[in-house]
Amino acid sequence: MADRGRPRSFDRTEALERAMQVFWKKGYEGASLNDLTAAMGIGCPSLYAAFGSKEDLFLEAIAHYTKVIGTEIWEAIEKASTARAATQDFLNATVKAYSRTDLPQGCLIALGALHQDSSSGRICADLRRRRAENIDALRSRFQRGIAEGDLPAGFDCDAAALFYATTQHGMSIIARDGASREALDAVAKGAMAAFQPLVDKAYADKQLEP
Template identity: 70%
Template structure:
């Protein structure tokens, strides 16, 4: 059914990847249609036929971001044998990813659209949902550690998840300010110093 008509003359996946990079570097409102079409190598009608609107393109770009850029960070969380190594790996991978120089610094999910606006309510809402999901993933991993006996029963998983998620968000701003990998790792060390106290303390 859908293979009728004139075939698309550009690589949709490649164009989406370019769009993701533009949104990542400039944010939703900072990325103009001119920026996007120039980077994607297409004209605006092609963009609208293929993706629908700027808003839809952004949502699809963030989804691609989550599936591509986020995997190293979040797979570490799940696969590490202990919660401590999971958190440490999660933050270490974050430091590595955020300081890569061949791509925008910091996280698209964290920095893409922070200022709520009537015209971009959906965008802010979607990014907030993704941030909340990430924090939930942290909390789930910590709860698993409690259930497995690695952490004490009175360990406040929600508070700890909030803390580590907040640290990661701060690292996005730090990375945007040009922080080196070493500087980001200083933050990771600080966060893991907190772990030592949190995991060792008893009520």
């Protein structure tokens, strides 16, 4: 009988990192077990023993991704002194992250799996939750801007958060399609140009109140 206490003959964290890269490049549906095991340097029995299943591996890879990739994007919105600066820094950090050439382009959370009819319901639910959390983070920063007085009280935090999160998702798609850093930067500048009209609308709506 094999010794159940025997350590695995591979680095689990390194294997997870390699699996994350495969999922990032190919998505959940596009990443075959052969792709995964080849990248991880292990056989299917070791994959199942270490991670449970392809679905479980993907979920763990997503959790790992959120810890090690793109953290500077979300740190940027907390460090900035104003909501406007936070939005600018968020977009600039996104451009920088999505234009790196040493990693797959775009965002794994945005592109990993979109269709529940072809992916696990658990996977789609997890990715939806994470995308919603990103919108929540933007909304909270805009709400903080209102509380700190650098945004008007009537500023539509929900609409602004959804708009900028959607902009980031669009940047992820065109980055995957090969868009240059200059193209991504142009999107960021266009989105930033919408910020002041959102602020102005809040002031105008306030003046129209009885």
